[in-house]
Amino acid sequence: MDPLTIDTTKIKITKKKPVTALDKLNDTGLISTVLAAREREGLILFSTIDQIFNWARLSSLWPVTSGLACCAIEMMATAMAHHDVARFGMEIFRASPRQADLMFVAGTVTKRMAPRVKQLYEMMAEPKWVISVGSCANTGGPYHDSYSVLKGVDLIIPVDVYIPGCPPRPEAWIYGIIQLREKIKNKGYGAKWGLNK
Amino acid sequence: MNPAEEIKQLFPGSVVSTGLQTNKPLATIKKEDLLIIAEKVKEMGFDNLSLITGIDYRDRFEIIYNFFSYAKKQNLVLKVILDHDKPEVDSLESHWKVADWLERETYDLVGIKFRGHPNLKRILLPDGWVGHPLRKDYDMGVDQFVTLGEDGEDIVSTDGSNLLRR
Numbered sequence: 001m002d003p004l005t006i007d008t009t010k011i012k013i014t015k016k017k018p019v020t021a022l023d024k025l026n027d028t029g030l031i032s033t034v035l036a037a038r039e040r041e042g043l044i045l046f047s048t049i050d051q052i053f054n055w056a057r058l059s060s061l062w063p064v065t066s067g068l069a070c071c072a073i074e075m076m077a078t079a080m081a082h083h084d085v086a087r088f089g090m091e092i093f094r095a096s097p098r099q100a101d102l103m104f105v106a107g108t109v110t111k112r113m114a115p116r117v118k119q120l121y122e123m124m125a126e127p128k129w130v131i132s133v134g135s136c137a138n139t140g141g142p143y144h145d146s147y148s149v150l151k152g153v154d155l156i157i158p159v160d161v162y163i164p165g166c167p168p169r170p171e172a173w174i175y176g177i178i179q180l181r182e183k184i185k186n187k188g189y190g191a192k193w194g195l196n197k
Numbered sequence: 198m199n200p201a202e203e204i205k206q207l208f209p210g211s212v213v214s215t216g217l218q219t220n221k222p223l224a225t226i227k228k229e230d231l232l233i234i235a236e237k238v239k240e241m242g243f244d245n246l247s248l249i250t251g252i253d254y255r256d257r258f259e260i261i262y263n264f265f266s267y268a269k270k271q272n273l274v275l276k277v278i279l280d281h282d283k284p285e286v287d288s289l290e291s292h293w294k295v296a297d298w299l300e301r302e303t304y305d306l307v308g309i310k311f312r313g314h315p316n317l318k319r320i321l322l323p324d325g326w327v328g329h330p331l332r333k334d335y336d337m338g339v340d341q342f343v344t345l346g347e348d349g350e351d352i353v354s355t356d357g358s359n360l361l362r363r
Contacts, residue, residue, distance in 0.1 A: 112323060115345045115360060147330040147337060148322070155361050 050187075057101070057127065058184040060089040061177075064100035066120060069107025071134040071167040083170040088177055097123040102180075105159075106167075108136035108143060109150040121157045129184070131176055132159045135166045142166075200241060200273045208234060213278075218261070221272040228277045232287045235275075239292050242266045243273055246293040249300060251307035253332045258284040258309055279309065288314040306331040323351035 135141030143149035163176040201222035211230035243264035258279040288311035301320040308329030342357035
């Protein structure tokens with residue numbers, strides 16, 4: 001028999017079953033991680049995946065550049081230096097829906113524009129949120145009895161936050177943005193990914 | 198003399214009445230003589246056709262032309278009364294190029310046909326739309342929806358199941 005070859009049939013793999021709580025903790029590798037961090041004098045942060053992801057998502061909401069009517073003028077005012085939406089990490093209005101995760105429906109959704117709005121929404125990658133801004137996008141507003149205007153954008157796409165006004169002032173926009181951040185903060189993803197079982 | 202009276206002197210048989218429309222000189226004319234009078238109006242220096250309005254009065258259609266002369270700083274309003282059953286009038290596109298789109302808009306929303314227009318089709322609403330919305334007898338009870346075709350063209354239907362959320 002060649003001494004370099006190993007007879008694999010004779011090797012027995014015995015996995016030690018963790019008995020005590022310390023064994024179980026050792027199994028997770030947590031203690032060794034903490035010890036390694038202490039050796040390098042590093043800091044350790046305990047959190048949940050939900051919290052980390054939600055924090056990252058709500059801190060850098062990138063809206064898609066889509067203005068439908070006069071509310072879009074207020075959207076520009078909100079984005080400019082005086083009200084400065086960059087405080088919320090969302091100053092980058094993306095020109096492509098592929099790179100955006102927030103959509104302001106800012107203005108009157110006409111029947112002819114409605115399929116384009118829906119297409120823009122469907123082109124956005126998950127996770128995505130929608131803020132409906134102004135009376136027209138919320139309910140049709142002054143054009144509710146018109147032949148050419150959709151009676152609320154929530155007829156075609158799901159809406160997270162409604163901001164009333166005609167058009168809403170930038171303060172109202174920022175309040176709506178804060179409401180959406182609260183909503184994202186309280187959302188759990190664990191159940192969706194099967195982690196909380 | 199205001200331009201409306203001038204036109205009445207030149208075409209006494211064609212002008213039904215003269216007056217004022219929001220402080221602008223107004224001449225109501227017969228629809229058969231619109232092209233002849235329009236030619237004269239252009240000669241009088243009214244180089245700008247600023248607006249065409251069509252109105253549905255249930256028993257008749259009225260179409261109102263607003264002219265302005267940049268040289269003389271003068272306004273003139275021409276009004277033509279049309280039958281309700283067959284609203285047709287001559288196109289002014291050969292005299293004022295802007296009449297092309299203004300007449301298309303009037304055709305789109307009020308449904309007045311313009312004889313001699315080179316491209317008389319809808320300008321605001323998509324092609325398949327049923328009815329002319331600014332008419333009094335337009336059916337507001339039926340919702341019409343627009344969806345996108347494969348080449349991005351508009352498809353009009355009363356069935357919104359492709360568009361609306363279930």
